[in-house]
Amino acid sequence: MAKEKATITVDRDKLSEARAMLGVPSASAAIDVALSELIRRHRLRNDLKAYMGTPPTVEDAALALVPPDWGDLADDTDWDLEWPENQ
Numbered sequence: 001m002a003k004e005k006a007t008i009t010v011d012r013d014k015l016s017e018a019r020a021m022l023g024v025p026s027a028s029a030a031i032d033v034a035l036s037e038l039i040r041r042h043r044l045r046n047d048l049k050a051y052m053g054t055p056p057t058v059e060d061a062a063l064a065l066v067p068p069d070w071g072d073l074a075d076d077t078d079w080d081l082e083w084p085e086n087q
Helices: 012-022 027-052 058-065
Strands: none
């Protein structure tokens, strides 16, 4: 990826804290990580908005109304049976 030299003004304390948290040796590296994270979060937020804006299909809505089949859970287990302490 091509890099571009830029002059920016940042809060020294924030930059020092970011470098320490990230364990990076330079201000450029800290800024690069911060920008990458900002971009990743923004894309994720946009993806979530897109999915939330899609209404469920008729099939999806119908699935929500189907009662569960609990038959496969039926067995002869005595769930109220008390077990001895040291078994």
